[in-house]
Amino acid sequence: MNIQKSFADASKENVGSLYLVATPIGNLEDMTFRAIRTLKEVQLIAAEDTRQTRKLLTHFEIGTRIVSYHEHNKQASGPELIRLLLEGQSIALVSDAGLPAISDPGADLVKDAIENGISVIPIPGANAALSALIISGLPTDRFLFAGFPPRERKSLMKWLLDMQAQKGTLLFYESPHRINKTLDALQECLGDRQIACIRELTKRHEEAVRGRISECIAWFEEHPPLGEFCVVVEGSEGEGASELPAADIWWSEFDLAAHVAHYEEQFDRKEAIKKVALDRGLPKREVYNEVNR
Structure with missing residues (x-):
């Protein structure tokens, strides 16, 4: 079990905090005051793309040191960042755009930080x-x-x-x-x-x-x-959704031609195309055009 009290923990001596700082997804005006202040106050910024992040830092006149942390160097960079955090340096993690740690290697750094008793603090902002x-x-x-x-x-x-x-x-x-x-x-x-x-x-x-x-x-x-x-x-309850449960999709490995061929073992081609269209929620004309190219 891990209990974090973000701002009480952040005051602990000799241990830094990992800040997950959201950056704009396009419009620079979406940068928050808190995000700018945090990037100025931390000792280090870990960025997915240092070139992209430097443009952002220059725009907001932020002079904090920046290092690279991404999918291809996380095995080496991750432990080093954890070491610096444990030594008392606070670090801001940023992605190319939006919230870090969503579909990027930042999630691994967050996991390692939690395992080492380091506070992980979100700085919310834009998300695509x-x-x-x-x-x-x-x-x-x-x-x-x-x-x-x-x-x-x-x-x-x-x-x-x-x-x-x-x-x-x-x-x-x-x-x-x-x-x-x-x-x-x-x-x-x-x-x-x-x-x-x-x-x-x-x-x-x-x-x-x-x-x-x-x-x-x-x-x-x-x-x-x-x-x-x-x-x-829209989800499966929407009016355009197929009513067939995923577990019953016996034809999932078939392309359209193979699906039609399966039904042709029992029915004529017209009926086979009709059944395939019904299975897949497609117009009959579309199935017909695809298998008669």
Whole structure:
């Protein structure tokens, strides 16, 4: 068991505190007064990308020493940062943008700090996923943040099927060059649900594309996607969701052609396509076009 009293613990002699400092996700005006003060007061700033963070520090006239801490050096940098904390130095951890320790190696540093009795103190601020959620128009009372989807199609399909029965709204990040394939997989696995694809949050070209997955697919066919996306998808209780529980998805390893071929062992091709469309929550025409290319 670990009990932390953040500000009482922070006054302990000879032990520093680890501050998780949120930074802007685009608009520099989203930097908080507390974040600026904390970055000025700590002895060290550990940054995911020192070049990006130096621009931020220069803008706010912060002269604190900065070191690198990221996925590729965390095995060496993590223990050194813990040593400095135990020696009494306070350290601020920042990511490229938004809250640190979300889908980045900062979570490992937090775990190590807690195991060593070091206070971990959040300095709240901008967050892309929650910002996207609250403007999506989808339910906000229950949601699941899932980070970045797998790149390989087989892994992506399994990842989506594992979330098919989630009743809460789904949130994840995606890059512009993969968004089209991910939307296709979403419709195939989850049905034609309501969705919001939100890009360039807080920046000049901020944009939210809302509608059915099929509508968003059509939109991006006409308007090439640009910028990093946060995708918000309605949960399994939504009207566009497939009603089939994830545990019953016997066809999860099939592509559309294999799925149709399975039914053709018992039915004619027209009926097979109809059944596949029903299983996957897709229009019959879409299944027909895909398997008759």
